[in-house]
Amino acid sequence: MNITLHINGKEQPVECRAGEMLTDVLRRSGYAEVKRGCDTGNCGACTVLVDGAPVLSCSYLAVRADGREITTIQGLAEEAKKFAEFLTAEGADQCGFCAPGFALTVLSMKEELSDPDEAEIRHYLAGNLCRCSGYEGQIRAIKKYLEAKHAQ
Amino acid sequence: MEILEYARPQNTDEAFRLIREQHGTAIGGAAWLRTNTKTIALGVDLAGLGLEYVREAGDHIEIGAMTTYRELETSRLLKARFGALFEATVGHVVGIQLRNIITVGGTVAGRYGFSDLNTTLCALGARAVFHPGRAVDLADFIEKGAEGPFLLEKILLPASVRAAYQQMRISRNDFPILNTTSAWTGSGWRIAVGARPAAARLCREAMALLGNDPHPSDEKIVAAARAAARELQFGSDIRASAEYRRDILPVLIRRALTEVRG
Helix, strand or coil: CEEEEEECCEEEEEECCCCCEHHHHHHHCCCCCCCCCCCCCCCCCCEEEECCEEEEHHHCEHHHHCCCEEECHHHHHHHHHHHHHHHHHCCCCCCCCCHHHHHHHHHHHHHHCCCCCHHHHHHHCCCCCCCCCCCHHHHHHHHHHHHHHHHC | CEEEEEECCCCHHHHHHHHHHCCCEEECCCCCHHHCCCEEEEEEEHHHCCCCCEEEECCEEEEECCCEHHHHHHCHHHHHHHCCHHHHHHCCCCCHHHHCCCEHHHHHHHCCCCCCHHHHHHHHCCEEEECCCEEEEHHHHHHHCCCCCCCEEEEEEECCCEEEEEEEECCCCCCEEEEEEEEECCCCEEEEEECCCCCCEECHHHHHHHCCCCCCCHHHHHHHHHHHHHHCCCCCCCCCCHHHHHHHHHHHHHHHHHHHHC
16 A cells, blocks of 8 residues: 655654554654564564654554654654753763654654643653663653753 | 455545455554564555544544544543543553554454553443444454454444553563453443453442442442452462452442542
C-alpha cells in the first residue's frame, strides 16, 4: 500500500503492508530515533506523537497514520535538548535507550497538564519503562524542568 | 498478524456489508495485532466511521465503539456522572500511549478475560448496540458472544448509577489478577467480576442476597462478598492460582460495595 506520512513537518510517501506497525515503517524510512523495545506494547521506547497525542508506534497500524502529523523526538529536538540537560544534571540519563520515548511523553505531558504533582507525573509516565535508573532521578529532573518552564 | 487486504469504509452500512458479505474482520484499536499470529484476509478498519464520542442521549450516555481508553479516562461527562470510576477502571492499563490506541469497541467485541473495562460495563448494566441498531445486554454478550458477524457501534450506559471498581495487579503495567465492580442502580445491586482469569460475569446470587436495600449492613455486605466467591468459577494462570483469586475476591467486593454504599 502507498500512504503519505507527515513526519516532523515533512511530507513523506511510503510503502507499507496493511498489517504493518508504524515503528517498522518509521525505522525503515530512516527514523532510527524511534526505538524498538519490547515490541509488545509495554515499554514506551517506541513512543511517537500522532496529531500531538503520544502513542506506541509498535501497536499503531501504519496505514492509520496516513495523512496524520507524526512527531518523533527529532521533531522536538530543541525542547528535548533543554529537557536532556535536566536529565543529565540529575544523573537520570544512563544507557539512553528509553530516552526518546520518555522525553516525548514528558513534552506531551507539559502540553496536557498545567502543573502536575508527582503522582500525576508518575501516572502519566507509567507507560515508559527504564531498566537503568529506578526513576527517582528522572522524577527529580522532570520536576525541575517543569519548574524552570513555569518560571520563564 | 498479517492483513492481506485492507478497507477503510466511510459509513457503517458499508463496513457491515464488508464484514457480513466478504467475511471481513473488524479492526478496532488494533493494539494487540502485533502479538497475534493470525492472518486476516480482509481487515475492515473502523477508524473512518466517526464512532469516537462520549455524549448524553436522553437518560443514557452513549460511548462510540472507537472511543479510546484515554478519552474515557479524561471525559468530563463520565467524571460528572460516575466520579472517578472510569479513571480507576482503565487508568491502570499499561500507559497513556497505549490508552490512546485501545478502543472501547475492541475491548467489548474481544470479550477479553483480562479486561478491566468489561467488568465495569457489566456492573453498570450497559447495553451494546450492534449495527443496524440492535441493542443487547452487554453482560449477556460478554458471556455468550454473538451469533454470526456483527459490527459494534456503541455502548449505552444508564446515567444515574453509582459504582466502584477494585482490582489487584502484581505490578502497575501488568494484566489484573482479578477485578470487580459493584453498582447501585437505584433499584438494586449489580456485581461483576473479571480476570478470573476468564471474562467478566455477574454474581447473581450475591446480587439477590443484597436485594433492593441501598444501605446494606456490613454483615450483609460480607455475606454477599462470600457468596460471590462461592458462585463463580476461577482458574489458575501464571499470575495467580484459582484458590488465591477465590480468597481475595470477597475483600475486593467488600471494599467496592462499602464505597458505593457510603
